Amino acid sequence: MFSIQKKLAGKLGRVGLLKTGHGSIETPAFVTVGTKATVKALTPRQVKETGSQVVLSNTYHLYLEPGEKIIKQGGGLGKFMGWDGPTMTDSGGFQVFSLGGKGSSKIASSKQHSNILQNVRMFPGEEQTAPLVKIDEDGVTFKSYKDGSAHRFTPERSIEIQHAIGADIIFAFDECTSPHAGKEYQREAMDRTHRWAGRCLKRHQQLTTDNQQPKPMLFGIVQGGRFQNLRKESARTIGEMDFDGFGIGGSFDKEDMGNAVRWVNELLPEEKPRHLLGIGEPTDLFEAVENGCDLFDCVAPTRQARTGSLYTKHGRFNIENAQYRNDFAPLEEGCGCYTCLHFTRAYLAHLFHSGEILANTLASIHNVYFIVQLVKKMRQGILEETFFEHKREFLDSYKK
Amino acid sequence: MFSIQKKLAGKLGRVGLLKTGHGSIETPAFVTVGTKATVKALTPRQVKETGSQVVLSNTYHLYLEPGEKIIKQGGGLGKFMGWDGPTMTDSGGFQVFSLGGKGSSKIASSKQHSNILQNVRMFPGEEQTAPLVKIDEDGVTFKSYKDGSAHRFTPERSIEIQHAIGADIIFAFDECTSPHAGKEYQREAMDRTHRWAGRCLKRHQQLTTDNQQPKPMLFGIVQGGRFQNLRKESARTIGEMDFDGFGIGGSFDKEDMGNAVRWVNELLPEEKPRHLLGIGEPTDLFEAVENGCDLFDCVAPTRQARTGSLYTKHGRFNIENAQYRNDFAPLEEGCGCYTCLHFTRAYLAHLFHSGEILANTLASIHNVYFIVQLVKKMRQGILEETFFEHKREFLDSYKK
Numbered sequence: 001m002f003s004i005q006k007k008l009a010g011k012l013g014r015v016g017l018l019k020t021g022h023g024s025i026e027t028p029a030f031v032t033v034g035t036k037a038t039v040k041a042l043t044p045r046q047v048k049e050t051g052s053q054v055v056l057s058n059t060y061h062l063y064l065e066p067g068e069k070i071i072k073q074g075g076g077l078g079k080f081m082g083w084d085g086p087t088m089t090d091s092g093g094f095q096v097f098s099l100g101g102k103g104s105s106k107i108a109s110s111k112q113h114s115n116i117l118q119n120v121r122m123f124p125g126e127e128q129t130a131p132l133v134k135i136d137e138d139g140v141t142f143k144s145y146k147d148g149s150a151h152r153f154t155p156e157r158s159i160e161i162q163h164a165i166g167a168d169i170i171f172a173f174d175e176c177t178s179p180h181a182g183k184e185y186q187r188e189a190m191d192r193t194h195r196w197a198g199r200c201l202k203r204h205q206q207l208t209t210d211n212q213q214p215k216p217m218l219f220g221i222v223q224g225g226r227f228q229n230l231r232k233e234s235a236r237t238i239g240e241m242d243f244d245g246f247g248i249g250g251s252f253d254k255e256d257m258g259n260a261v262r263w264v265n266e267l268l269p270e271e272k273p274r275h276l277l278g279i280g281e282p283t284d285l286f287e288a289v290e291n292g293c294d295l296f297d298c299v300a301p302t303r304q305a306r307t308g309s310l311y312t313k314h315g316r317f318n319i320e321n322a323q324y325r326n327d328f329a330p331l332e333e334g335c336g337c338y339t340c341l342h343f344t345r346a347y348l349a350h351l352f353h354s355g356e357i358l359a360n361t362l363a364s365i366h367n368v369y370f371i372v373q374l375v376k377k378m379r380q381g382i383l384e385e386t387f388f389e390h391k392r393e394f395l396d397s398y399k400k
Numbered sequence: 401m402f403s404i405q406k407k408l409a410g411k412l413g414r415v416g417l418l419k420t421g422h423g424s425i426e427t428p429a430f431v432t433v434g435t436k437a438t439v440k441a442l443t444p445r446q447v448k449e450t451g452s453q454v455v456l457s458n459t460y461h462l463y464l465e466p467g468e469k470i471i472k473q474g475g476g477l478g479k480f481m482g483w484d485g486p487t488m489t490d491s492g493g494f495q496v497f498s499l500g501g502k503g504s505s506k507i508a509s510s511k512q513h514s515n516i517l518q519n520v521r522m523f524p525g526e527e528q529t530a531p532l533v534k535i536d537e538d539g540v541t542f543k544s545y546k547d548g549s550a551h552r553f554t555p556e557r558s559i560e561i562q563h564a565i566g567a568d569i570i571f572a573f574d575e576c577t578s579p580h581a582g583k584e585y586q587r588e589a590m591d592r593t594h595r596w597a598g599r600c601l602k603r604h605q606q607l608t609t610d611n612q613q614p615k616p617m618l619f620g621i622v623q624g625g626r627f628q629n630l631r632k633e634s635a636r637t638i639g640e641m642d643f644d645g646f647g648i649g650g651s652f653d654k655e656d657m658g659n660a661v662r663w664v665n666e667l668l669p670e671e672k673p674r675h676l677l678g679i680g681e682p683t684d685l686f687e688a689v690e691n692g693c694d695l696f697d698c699v700a701p702t703r704q705a706r707t708g709s710l711y712t713k714h715g716r717f718n719i720e721n722a723q724y725r726n727d728f729a730p731l732e733e734g735c736g737c738y739t740c741l742h743f744t745r746a747y748l749a750h751l752f753h754s755g756e757i758l759a760n761t762l763a764s765i766h767n768v769y770f771i772v773q774l775v776k777k778m779r780q781g782i783l784e785e786t787f788f789e790h791k792r793e794f795l796d797s798y799k800k
Binding site for chain 2: 036037038040041042043044045065066070073074075080081082325326328338342343344346347349350351353354356357358360361362
């Protein structure tokens with residue numbers, strides 16, 4: 001399913017090809033996020049034109065709306081959303097643990113602890129009073145961010161939902177810890193994630209029938225937080241299991257992300273693909289590619305776009321600033337995206353100031369194109385042995 | 401500039417070709433509305449793919465934001481918004497008289513008369529206390545719907561702004577009256593509109609230089625409300641002036657729209673194009689085409705789309721109704737729009753229920769395509785002498 005075509009000399013980085021039931025992904029590749037079975041503000045055709053090869057949706061959101069049954073009836077995620085390329089779903093773990101608390105705090109806003117909880121992303125271990133996300137060995141009980149109704153995910157249930165949604169690549173259900181979790185809690189959560197990984201794999205194997213074509217791929221998730229020995233232990237444990245690939249989840253010390261990823265990727269089986277979850281900052285992407293990650297997903301390009309924050313090789317700028325009202329240059333000189341080829345900064349500024357829907361679309365096209373093409377260039381850099389020149393040139397120019 | 405290719409036997413209807421500085425328009429044609437230099441939620445390419453030939457923007461809105469100077473600097477309306485086909489601007493008259501009052505009433509919401517005025521579309525003659533739109537012989541003073549600031553349009557100013565915006569077809573500045581205006585006020589307003597028409601024409605001729613290529617076309621506007629003798633008088637008066645074409649504005653008795661249009665079009669010079677302003681209901685379009693109108697614009701297709709109300713040959717339905725959640729048919733069987741070719745009702749229902757931006761885009765594509773193609777079929781019906789069969793078949797099926 002995954003073949004390595006070339007390696008980055010002296011490093012873990014590599015160029016590969018990942019075959020899925022809906023076409024191949026040339027890696028390294030940025031995975032465009034379509035949380036609720038839509039890349040926000042973009043048609044599938046517009047997504048394709050950014051160069052995006054694969055779209056990742058969110059199991060937690062799709063389970064709540066429209067429900068996995070509707071998606072299955074509609075022919076599975078790709079067909080349902082009109083995307084004919086490869087698809088992924090994450091396991092819902094991150095959202096259960098983050099939004100599960102957030103949603104409950106909103107709904108409990110009249111209660112005494114609401115002031116503390118509001119606008120705080122809650123993780124287990126950070127609760128002030130009653131737990132909002134209840135974890136036990138078997139699974140997690142959480143509340144819907146939409147209406148406060150109670151729901152329960154177990155590793156098996158997550159896999160069942162993901163099989164119904166029907167993406168090409170699915171993820172094991174893991175426990176996401178707070179970035180502030182101490183080592184003791186981190187170990188506890190990691191050990192549970194490892195036990196859950198085994199249950200996910202078992203349920204996945206039960207649900208995958210011999211004559212099923214194409215078969216979904218299941219990626220296990222490495223956890224361990226900021227702790228080197230936990231990360232290594234997690235990589236060894238998950239790496240030995242019969243997964244089709246791996247996700248690297250949880251939080252890192254940002255300054256040391258390259259090293260943290262390296263600890264993990266040195267131990268994971270080389271011949272299987274690795275997905276760094278939720279990472280999309282350009283400078284982080286260089287570190288991740290150099291240190292052996294093949295896939296990355298992040299909501300940042302589209303989310304930033306909708307606030308008017310646009311990527312360029314010199315860093316991000318906000319189109320709503322007054323100076324762009326009569327700036328008739330494209331968003332970025334030399335950019336080949338649909339937006340830059342047809343519209344000016346002044347026009348985008350007008351759309352944003354007027355609150356026009358098209359603002360979201362044109363800005364998202366540009367940002368997704370920027371990130372997708374950036375990772376494509378890294379791939380090209382490995383193939384042509386110019387990766388480090390490309391990296392140096394980019395980092396010299398890009399201001400975070 | 402306008403040539404008639406075929407006439408509808410025994411009626412005023414005709415098929416024509418209107419040449420503009422940015423390509424020709426095959427008439428009858430539905431003009432897609434892009435109020436603020438964007439067809440809401442659609443890229444220009446998506447607009448083109450609905451079959452739309454021409455886009456109409458709004459002088460009042462563009463004057464307030466981003467301002468006509470920015471658009472001129474950006475190369476004129478079409479270039480500014482990335483639309484390479486023909487463009488039009490209306491004169492701003494309708495919005496000055498309707499939104500001018502509305503905006504002021506919102507801003508005056510703390511004042512004693514606010515309860516009366518809120519959510520009421522105010523026209524001169526309907527004012528409860530102080531006038532919110534002040535009309536004098538020279539022009540109109542009104543308040544911005546955005547911030548309550550005072551502005552003034554005169555016929556000359558409207559033409560100057562429209563020349564700066566730079567559309568291919570522009571309109572004379574007229575006074576729009578309330579549908580409830582009595583005959584006396586209607587006459588007064590109509591006479592003023594006729595005097596203003598002369599001033600618009602004069603200013604337009606001053607601004608149009610000999611070597612200007614392409615030259616904008618100016619359409620005069622026929623008023624007269626619901627009154628047959630006023631409509632005829634207005635058609636004769638405006639029809640004798642040196643306009644490139646005509647708009648038919650104001651309000652009609654809906655049941656009698658076909659007749660009202662006929663009174664006017666029997667008198668207007670046959671060889672010039674006629675634009676029925678603000679009409680887009682399918683049944684009305686048949687009446688208008690049959691009775692000699694060539695162009696029509698209406699916000700309804702896009703505005704309805706954003707509320708989930710979708711056109712089909714059986715009438716409109718709302719995609720948010722529960723029954724569509726698991727309906728995997730296209731919005732309309734047999735429809736050739738991008739949305740119907742790629743997505744199901746269940747998917748659109750999901751997007752609307754989730755509040756996704758893409759809902760607006762996909763619904764707007766369908767509704768604009770529906771109306772544009774409907775008028776194209778009327779054109780084809782005149783050419784092939786099947787207009788009345790097509791009309792009868794449509795009206796038998798379509799429920800208002």
